[in-house]
Amino acid sequence: MKLSGSAVLTPEGFRPGTVTVENGIIQAVETGGTLENTESFNAGNGYILPGFLDIHIHGYAGADMSDGSVEGLGRMAKALAREGVTGFLGTTMALPERELMQAAGSYRQYRRAPEPDGAQLFGVHLEGPFFSQAKRGAQAPEAVIDPDEGLFTRLWEAFDGEIKLMAMAPELPGAMELIRLASQKCRVSVGHTEADYDTACQALSSGADHITHLYNAMPPFAHRAPGVIGAAAEKARFCELIGDGRHLHPAVVRQTFRWFGGERICLISDCMRAGGLPDGAYTLGGQVVTVKNGRATLHDGTLAGSVTSLSECVRRVIRMGVPKEEAIWSATLRPAQSVGLDALTGSLTPGKRADVLITDENLMPRLVLVGGRVVYRAG
Known part of the structure; x- marks a missing residue:
């Protein structure tokens, strides 16, 4: 062809x-x-573009990675492909070990017989459960725990060694030890955290190289307390940005591309199961989420991910003023590089998978x- x-x-x-x-x-x-x-x-x-790669997506079309449903993964993959998302990492929430193991079981089963007309499920993004309670966001409080090397090892084995990215808070007891262990197996991201600048720098020198949805679920940048954001500017190899236009002001998106450089930005959707569906009541990590006018929130108003596909995020950040090429690379090659998939996908390069998106103007x-x-x- x-x-x-x-x-x-x-x-x-x-x-x-x-x-x-x-x-x-x-x-x-x-x-x-x-x-x-x-x-x-x-x-x-x-x-003619590389297909989009979403490395942080919980669900779409009524399905969620954490449901433990093989049928749901197929439905999600097929719906994403229609949006031009040709690959994704199934992203879990902070959940009890039993539920994470159920998700791992369905993941293994799906990988043996994936949806033929769906986006490629390249692996797993373990978002939690090792997070700060104060910055847990839409994560269920009872499922947020301190780092546990044994649990990480059990999950690594349960997901067949296909965890590509793990997010965690580095200020917690035992965090640095887990970062050093996990970074030998997958990429480690700093996220859902109250870490100060020095702690974040230590994490980024101990094996972490990625920041989970920069600006969200972390302390704000301040001139006397630069925090995770300041550490990320100096030391992080890659930073996620949610491109739905609701989590971040357009000026922040534009300025971050200039400040960090487009080569370090990974656009993500952080989409939950309501993506592609009408407003209404849904669930995320066992909690009720209300979607109204395209905005997903918990009962207290906390943002609960997005309902926007990565392809729509790309279109929105371009409208925000990010140059078109930079926006597209941040949803294709950069995320592929960030999780070690760039030899397979992310650009129109001879020898790579033919994950290709053709669009209109x-x-x-x-x-x-x-x-x-x-x-x-x-x-």
């Missing part, structure tokens, strides 16, 4: 060209011209390929 268009995203920017796909792999990317024949899909004035999906398979075609 040949995919041709006037705006193929390359490391040098958008160029006219053709992407050749065979046997699920990108075989060639040729720039300088387009094809007009029956073997090619011509994007016209649209864009407004970045709305027209054609989606996951591993070279057409999983969605508009109209």
Whole structure:
């Protein structure tokens, strides 16, 4: 299959060209011209992009990674693919060990027979349960605990060693020891934390290299107390930003891309099960969430993730003033790099999986390929 268009995203920017796909792999990317024949899909004035990769997403289309449902994972994967999200990390909540083990069981079963028309489930993002009670956000208070090396090891084994990212608060007892242990197996992120600047720096020197939804669920930056945000600016390799337009002011999003540099930003959705569904009452981590006018909150008004797909987050941050190329790279190559998947996906590079998104001029999906398979075609 040949995919041709006037705006193929390359490391040098958008160029006219053709992407050749065979046997699920990108075989060639040729720039300088387009094809007009029956073997090619011509994007016209649209864009040919790497598929979006969401490394922090709890649920979508009524399903949640933590449900322990194989059918739910398939429904989630299929709905995400239609949005141009070709890959994701199933993200858990802070839950009792028994429920996390149930999620691990369904994860293993799904990986053996995944949804053929769905986004690729590349692994697991363990968000919690080792968090600060004061900064737990929408995490259930009874499930938030201090670091436990034994529990991490049991979960690592239960998820078949496919935990790609683990978020935790570094100020808790035993946290630094767990960071050193876990970072030998997966990427470790600082999040849901009250850590001060020095503690965050220590964590980022002990094996953590990632920040969970920067600005959210952490102390604010202050000129005498720079905290996690100040430490992240100096030492973090990657920082997540929720791009739904509700968790962060547009000016903060624009300024963070300038301050940190786009090469360090991973756009995430932090989406919960209500994504793609109408307003109403839903659950997240065992707690009731009310979605009204696209805003998900607990009973006390605490934001409970988003209801926005990563593709919509990309469109929104572009409207906020982030350059188009930077916004797209922050939802493709950067997250792939951040969790060690960039040899497989994240860019239109020969030898990588053919996870490809063709959009119209407004970045709305027209054609989606996951591993070279057409999983969605508009109209």
